Amino acid sequence: MKSMTRVRGLVRGIGLIGLGAWMVSAAFLGAQAQKPARAGPADETAVVKPESEGFSTERLENLHRLIQQEVDERQLAGAVTILARHGKVVDYRVYGQKDMATGAPMTKDTIFRDYSMTKPVTGVAMMILYEQTKWLPWDPIAKYVPEFANLKVYGGFNADGKMVLVDPAHAPMMRELMSHSAGFSYGNGHSPVDALYQEQKPMQSANLQEMIDKLAKLPLNYQPGNAWMYSASMDIEGYIIEKLSGETLPQFMREHIFDPLGMKDAGFYVQAEKRARFATNYHDDGQGHLTPTAAMTGAGDYLTEPTMPSGGGGMVSTAEDYYRFAQMLANGGELDGKRVLSPATVKLMASNHLAPELLTGEWGIGQHVMRPGFGYGFNCAVVFDPPTAGLPVGQGTFFWDGAAGTWFWVDPTNDVVFVGMIQRMQGHDNHTLAYKS
Numbered sequence: 001m002k003s004m005t006r007v008r009g010l011v012r013g014i015g016l017i018g019l020g021a022w023m024v025s026a027a028f029l030g031a032q033a034q035k036p037a038r039a040g041p042a043d044e045t046a047v048v049k050p051e052s053e054g055f056s057t058e059r060l061e062n063l064h065r066l067i068q069q070e071v072d073e074r075q076l077a078g079a080v081t082i083l084a085r086h087g088k089v090v091d092y093r094v095y096g097q098k099d100m101a102t103g104a105p106m107t108k109d110t111i112f113r114d115y116s117m118t119k120p121v122t123g124v125a126m127m128i129l130y131e132q133t134k135w136l137p138w139d140p141i142a143k144y145v146p147e148f149a150n151l152k153v154y155g156g157f158n159a160d161g162k163m164v165l166v167d168p169a170h171a172p173m174m175r176e177l178m179s180h181s182a183g184f185s186y187g188n189g190h191s192p193v194d195a196l197y198q199e200q201k202p203m204q205s206a207n208l209q210e211m212i213d214k215l216a217k218l219p220l221n222y223q224p225g226n227a228w229m230y231s232a233s234m235d236i237e238g239y240i241i242e243k244l245s246g247e248t249l250p251q252f253m254r255e256h257i258f259d260p261l262g263m264k265d266a267g268f269y270v271q272a273e274k275r276a277r278f279a280t281n282y283h284d285d286g287q288g289h290l291t292p293t294a295a296m297t298g299a300g301d302y303l304t305e306p307t308m309p310s311g312g313g314g315m316v317s318t319a320e321d322y323y324r325f326a327q328m329l330a331n332g333g334e335l336d337g338k339r340v341l342s343p344a345t346v347k348l349m350a351s352n353h354l355a356p357e358l359l360t361g362e363w364g365i366g367q368h369v370m371r372p373g374f375g376y377g378f379n380c381a382v383v384f385d386p387p388t389a390g391l392p393v394g395q396g397t398f399f400w401d402g403a404a405g406t407w408f409w410v411d412p413t414n415d416v417v418f419v420g421m422i423q424r425m426q427g428h429d430n431h432t433l434a435y436k437s
Helices: 002-027 057-072 117-130 191-198 208-215 233-245 249-261 272-279 319-330 342-349
Strands: 078-085 088-099 112-113 153-157 162-166 282-284 291-293 316-318 363-365 368-370 374-376 381-383 397-401 406-413 416-419 435-436
Touching: 002 057, 002 153, 057 088, 057 316, 078 319, 088 112, 112 406, 117 233, 117 319, 117 342, 117 397, 153 191, 162 363, 233 435, 249 319, 282 319, 319 416, 368 374
Parallel strands: none
Antiparallel strands: 078 088, 078 416, 112 316, 153 162, 282 291, 363 368, 363 435, 374 381, 381 397, 397 406, 406 416
């Protein structure tokens, strides 16, 4: 019982995502064999012996026990995890149920809400357009969103209690948009600007143009580049993708990412014939019990393709869909002979783009604190100096997670990919609000 209490304390204190990552790292023994040829489509989901790729079967049982205990104690309904090295899956596990009321078991083809794990996919869509020379990182955002040409910056209040708005020191740039440092917000904080977001509700707009029109009337939270704040930036990117491509965001992703990578169930809604595979989403009812959660984003119930597709949080996918996306990035932009990005573009996306003065521990969201060694690239977090960041991963590891507890990471140094899918809101390791400590 004492041992269980200690594990429970660890899980609640640092989160399933963080502890799970440590357990995977502890199971990695670091075989030094040369990278073999990548697995082909026919054996993509075949599971090889962990030891053949440098992992310990015995140590991976720690991860299995951790997740199974969360399921047994009804802190999770279920989970699906995939671990791979050198493009070969060494661990593919299914736990618990997709729906606790009916007892429907979790399956490998269960469809999950990705929420903010949509952001890296939107980042790849942006980088595809970057390779097409449609935009550059130092371009002003207003070059592609003219409605933002006259954005102002919150400058406090004057003696009469009226909000002061000042001009930006420089026009917010695309690289700042893609690294959450342009000055936008989600409106879920407690600042005066957040109050305006809550009043105008840009994230609840009927379509992306309406969202842009609302955001154009709201001030930036801070001077561009002077802070880091989790924000609607990737939803703005979704609008830019539509303008630059002439396609809707779902169409562009389907054509350039989902179909080439064989992401069969990825999209922005769940078709009628697939609804039985859609996992129920849960949250804690305040008394330690899981209860089904009403929709918490503009995606609603995912019955139909949304009129405002969210590049920041609207996707659904299976664990295997997302694994194929992550493995493409680990391969330097290619999977099964289909190239999505060049290796150099993947490196640009997955490199830190925050200035040192923002890496002070002052800014972050959930577990993810911008600090020395830990920064943010284009639509994903980056561990560019693991010892300094205090993390047991390879240099250059990049990742992100989602509001319902989904998470993934790509470790290019050790050629490791991990994807974990659950559906629980308000967990201790789920990101919720950007903060300034």
